[in-house]
Amino acid sequence: MVAKLKGQYGSGIREASTYLGQNYMVVEPSIIVELLQILRDREQFDYCVDVTALHYPQREKQFDVIWILYSFPRNERIRVKTMIADGETVPSSVTVWPAANWLEREVYDMFGIRFDGHPNLKRILLPDGWKGHPLRKDYGIIQQDQEWVQINLGIESGQ
Amino acid sequence: MLDYIKSYLSSDVTPGAAGNLFWAFVYILLIFLGLSVAVIAMNWLERKILAHMQVRLGPMRVGPHGLLQPIADAIKLLIKEDIMPAEADPFVFWVAPIVVVITTFTVFIVVPFGPTHAVTDMNIGVLFMLGVSSLSVLGIVMAGWASNSHYPLMGALRSSAQMVSYEIAMALAVVSAVLMTSLNREGTGTLSMIGIVQAQQVQQTWFVFKFFPLGLIAFFIFAVAMIAETNRAPFDLPEAESELTAGFHTEYSGFRWSLFFLAEYSAMIAVSSIAVTLWLGGWLRPFPHWLRGEPSDLVFSLFPGLTFLFLAAMAFYSTARMPKHPYFRVQTIGLAGFGAVLALVGLILFVRPVRDRIQDIYWFSTKVAFSMYMYIWYRGTFPRYRFDQLMKVGWKVLLPMGIGVLILTAFVGVLL
Amino acid sequence: MPDRTTTDPTTYLSHLELGEPDKTFLDSNELIINMGPQHPATHGVLRVILKLDGEKVLGTECVIGYLHRGVEKIAEHRTYAMFNPYVDRMDYVAAVSNGLGYCEAVEKLLNVEAPPRARYIRVILTELNRLASHMLWLGTHALDIGAITPLFYTFRDREEILKIFEKYCGARLTTHAFRIGGCLYETYEGFEGEVKKFLDFVTPKIDEYEELLTTNRIWVERTRGVGVISEKDCIALGVTGPVLRASGVKWDLRKAQPYAAYAEFDFEIPIGQNGDTYDRYLVRMQEMRQSLRIIGQAVERIPEGPIMAKVPKVIKPPVGEIYHSIEAPKGELGYFIVSDGSTQPYRVRVRPPSFVNLQALDIMVRGQLVADVIAVIGTLDIVLGEVDR
Numbered sequence: 034m035v036a037k038l039k040g041q042y043g044s045g046i047r048e049a050s051t052y053l054g055q056n057y058m059v060v061e062p063s064i065i066v067e068l069l070q071i072l073r074d075r076e077q078f079d080y081c082v083d084v085t086a087l088h089y090p091q092r093e094k095q096f097d098v099i100w101i102l103y104s105f106p107r108n109e110r111i112r113v114k115t116m117i118a119d120g121e122t123v124p125s126s127v128t129v130w131p132a133a134n135w136l137e138r139e140v141y142d143m144f145g146i147r148f149d150g151h152p153n154l155k156r157i158l159l160p161d162g163w164k165g166h167p168l169r170k171d172y173g174i175i176q177q178d179q180e181w182v183q184i185n186l187g188i189e190s191g192q
Numbered sequence: 193m194l195d196y197i198k199s200y201l202s203s204d205v206t207p208g209a210a211g212n213l214f215w216a217f218v219y220i221l222l223i224f225l226g227l228s229v230a231v232i233a234m235n236w237l238e239r240k241i242l243a244h245m246q247v248r249l250g251p252m253r254v255g256p257h258g259l260l261q262p263i264a265d266a267i268k269l270l271i272k273e274d275i276m277p278a279e280a281d282p283f284v285f286w287v288a289p290i291v292v293v294i295t296t297f298t299v300f301i302v303v304p305f306g307p308t309h310a311v312t313d314m315n316i317g318v319l320f321m322l323g324v325s326s327l328s329v330l331g332i333v334m335a336g337w338a339s340n341s342h343y344p345l346m347g348a349l350r351s352s353a354q355m356v357s358y359e360i361a362m363a364l365a366v367v368s369a370v371l372m373t374s375l376n377r378e379g380t381g382t383l384s385m386i387g388i389v390q391a392q393q394v395q396q397t398w399f400v401f402k403f404f405p406l407g408l409i410a411f412f413i414f415a416v417a418m419i420a421e422t423n424r425a426p427f428d429l430p431e432a433e434s435e436l437t438a439g440f441h442t443e444y445s446g447f448r449w450s451l452f453f454l455a456e457y458s459a460m461i462a463v464s465s466i467a468v469t470l471w472l473g474g475w476l477r478p479f480p481h482w483l484r485g486e487p488s489d490l491v492f493s494l495f496p497g498l499t500f501l502f503l504a505a506m507a508f509y510s511t512a513r514m515p516k517h518p519y520f521r522v523q524t525i526g527l528a529g530f531g532a533v534l535a536l537v538g539l540i541l542f543v544r545p546v547r548d549r550i551q552d553i554y555w556f557s558t559k560v561a562f563s564m565y566m567y568i569w570y571r572g573t574f575p576r577y578r579f580d581q582l583m584k585v586g587w588k589v590l591l592p593m594g595i596g597v598l599i600l601t602a603f604v605g606v607l608l
Numbered sequence: 609m610p611d612r613t614t615t616d617p618t619t620y621l622s623h624l625e626l627g628e629p630d631k632t633f634l635d636s637n638e639l640i641i642n643m644g645p646q647h648p649a650t651h652g653v654l655r656v657i658l659k660l661d662g663e664k665v666l667g668t669e670c671v672i673g674y675l676h677r678g679v680e681k682i683a684e685h686r687t688y689a690m691f692n693p694y695v696d697r698m699d700y701v702a703a704v705s706n707g708l709g710y711c712e713a714v715e716k717l718l719n720v721e722a723p724p725r726a727r728y729i730r731v732i733l734t735e736l737n738r739l740a741s742h743m744l745w746l747g748t749h750a751l752d753i754g755a756i757t758p759l760f761y762t763f764r765d766r767e768e769i770l771k772i773f774e775k776y777c778g779a780r781l782t783t784h785a786f787r788i789g790g791c792l793y794e795t796y797e798g799f800e801g802e803v804k805k806f807l808d809f810v811t812p813k814i815d816e817y818e819e820l821l822t823t824n825r826i827w828v829e830r831t832r833g834v835g836v837i838s839e840k841d842c843i844a845l846g847v848t849g850p851v852l853r854a855s856g857v858k859w860d861l862r863k864a865q866p867y868a869a870y871a872e873f874d875f876e877i878p879i880g881q882n883g884d885t886y887d888r889y890l891v892r893m894q895e896m897r898q899s900l901r902i903i904g905q906a907v908e909r910i911p912e913g914p915i916m917a918k919v920p921k922v923i924k925p926p927v928g929e930i931y932h933s934i935e936a937p938k939g940e941l942g943y944f945i946v947s948d949g950s951t952q953p954y955r956v957r958v959r960p961p962s963f964v965n966l967q968a969l970d971i972m973v974r975g976q977l978v979a980d981v982i983a984v985i986g987t988l989d990i991v992l993g994e995v996d997r
Contacts (some may be wrong), residue, residue: 083959132846158673246760576754
């Protein structure tokens with residue numbers, strides 16, 4: 034499968050390997066939606082388990098965006114990763130899997146990664162006016178949007 | 193004075209019919225008092241019975257076995273802050289519970305607790321009852337609208353739609369019962385509530401058994417419609433807790449809310465007494481004709497006293513089972529006292545003149561109590577209907593059934 | 609049953625355009641109702657904005673996050689063992705399942721395996737927990753639909769399960785029953801006997817629930833054909849668990865990718881055909897019986913031996929990442945753990961079944977009535993602690 038995809042995309046797929054029996058591949062952000070579409074239609078990865086992200090502040094391309102896919106017919110999982118820098122956008126996979134709708138919103142909420150073409154990209158778990166994206170490594174564990182807390186809750190601090 | 197009372201006791205018409213304003217007033221007061229006590233008792237009984245159906249104990253803390261719980265609740269409701277939403281229409285918001293309470297209480301004017309125990313014997317009693325009881329929907333719509341909030345509004349709309357549509361099925365069932373009164377040899381029908389019971393006495397059958405199964409079906413239609421009319425489970429959509437939080441009285445609290453509560457339970461008692469009057473022989477004791485004669489008369493007349501003695505025995509039994517801790521001493525004494533009062537009432541009810549006068553009321557209340565028990569049972573058993581299903585049941589099942597029963601009753605009555 | 613995601617892809621993506629609340633709402637045809645966050649039937653603090661035409665639902669929008677505690681952030685500041693109790697607080701009615709998923713994920717990352725006895729204990733407790741979770745679901749779902757009595761019956765029987773938990777690990781709800789590498793506690797004296805007694809006790813009780821509801825006319829009318837979701841829609845929306853199985857997909861992680869000791873037991877995956885609320889009810893009822901079967905087998909065959917694998921005192925997994933998922937009572941519960949070689953996880957991502965399943969609410973209720981929204985929220989079996997984390 035990987036060879037076939039590599040043949041098609043060449044350098045778009047940077048890496049494809051297995052760790053602890055779990056397959057993953059790292060791809061360029063530009064081909065991600067196309068690749069996911071192909072994985073869904075041709076390779077039968079019909080179920081998008083999860084969309085999530087990782088933050089490596091010391092890297093140049095700070096974020097890993099990860100799609101975890103599962104195939105019902107093949108009973109297999111695969112992780113598709115792409116790396117982007119802060120401020121870059123990723124094309125949205127909502128058109129491939131509607132399941133990605135809220136999952137991408139959560140990634141946006143937590144990491145501030147914008148998904149291009151998402152129909153309703155706004156915060157999902159945190160309040161709409163919140164400042165900051167808490168799962169970034171530079172966001173402290175007891176950090177809060179004090180301004181929001183003071184305005185909306187009418188208390189000095191939430192701590 | 194005593195002579196005056198005695199002269200009244202020997203009369204055989206209702207005070208309203210006799211034009212005796214004083215006695216009518218006394219009766220109204222008695223009914224009001226009795227109803228309030230009945231609602232309080234219902235409150236406790238419903239919680240207790242439902243709790244025991246659901247493997248729990250229900251109120252146990254306030255008084256022995258939670259007997260004083262309704263009183264505690266009433267005090268709590270009365271001293272609660274009176275909240276009126278800022279956006280509400282104050283006058284309508286204020287008047288809505290009163291409308292509901294007044295209409296439900298007014299129905300009791302024509303309810304006969306005995307051949308002479310009614311405020312008045314109206315010759316259009318049934319019509320009056322139907323007309324007045326349908327007015328309460330006005331109060332509910334007012335409450336929902338005046339709250340100026342979504343949930344109450346939806347509750348009120350549901351309620352009005354439901355009550356209006358079930359009223360038709362209800363009326364058809366009532367008409368078939370009325371029709372039965374006229375199907376005797378004299379051919380004299382009546383709309384008077386007392387007249388209907390007397391017709392059952394004359395025809396020697398409760399209407400629920402008349403033209404079997406026509407009477408039964410009519411009774412069934414009425415029984416279903418009356419649950420829908422009073423917004424109780426499984427037709428409690430207007431106050432469907434899980435959907436509309438509390439329906440039309442979501443914004444009400446404290447005393448105003450307790451008026452709705454009072455009205456709901458009085459309405460339940462009212463429609464139950466109408467069902468009892470129309471189909472279950474009103475104040476007539478069971479088997480008045482099969483078990484005729486002095487000995488069975490005597491046996492049946494002992495029932496009221498025996499009931500109270502039984503309740504007293506239960507109270508004493510519970511007293512004996514109370515924990516022997518000093519903490520419970522007051523409760524134990526209270527429960528024993530309650531049992532003693534019940535026993536005393538029971539003994540008084542054995543006295544001849546009293547038991548002769550009280551019998552009618554006793555049988556009437558027993559039948560109503562049975563109906564109330566069914567209400568609680570339904571609530572413990574059934575899930576709630578959805579609104580469109582409710583309408584379907586009302587219009588597509590009960591209404592054709594009612595029409596069919598009505599026509600068949602007319603045919604059968606003429607042919608027999 | 610139309611596949612709405614494929615025939616009309618726009619339907620699942622549309623959302624409400626909420627302007628200013630209409631002051632004179634009596635004049636407009638469309639009504640916007642705010643259901644929750646404080647509402648008797650939203651199972652916690654879910655807020656659903658409903659757009660209604662009369663009683664008909666034109667669209668919904670879920671507003672969640674009221675219970676957000678930042679579990680994933682906390683994980684980055686705790687050691688692997690310290691984070692273990694936190695996962696119990698997500699799906700608090702199925703805390704044992706959460707713990708199992710987390711422990712197994714970390715074990716996989718460490719490349720250790722729990723000993724057989726520990727795995728059997730895990731299966732027994734997890735299945736008991738599934739039973740408890742389904743019982744709680746049944747009670748509250750029935751309560752939403754208006755049957756108040758089953759709630760008390762199910763809670764009475766759930767109590768017995770909680771008693772077993774309490775005797776085993778001292779906690780009833782958030783149990784923290786398992787440790788990375790196995791179990792900390794050996795089973796108490798008479799554990800097997802008590803579990804067997806419980807099985808005998810609960811089988812007739814499940815019959816009792818079914819007697820109350822399965823053939824109840826009102827129940828059937830309220831649930832059949834309500835909240836229908838097709839197989840394709842389910843997969844497209846990532847819906848898992850009993851909801852997916854009720855739509856006809858015979859997929860259960862316990863069979864598909866067995867974990868713990870599930871490969872050694874004989875049980876079936878109940879499925880439905882119509883994907884409506886009634887089928888989901890039946891599937892869950894069957895699942896409860898299958899759980900009893902698994903527990904029965906596990907108690908019979910539980911092996912002797914150690915209960916803890918050799919795990920270093922300080923857990924320092926090698927650099928790498930792992931995704932491990934289990935079949936929680938609500939669906940696929942996944943843990944994606946990234947290790948940077950230190951004692952604290954670099955990132956723990958929880959794939960919550962409730963969160964993903966809740967997305968299907970909109971497609972399931974559109975065009976139905978308000979009362980059905982309640983039924984569907986109930987049948988999705990969401991726990992807000994898990995949705996919001």
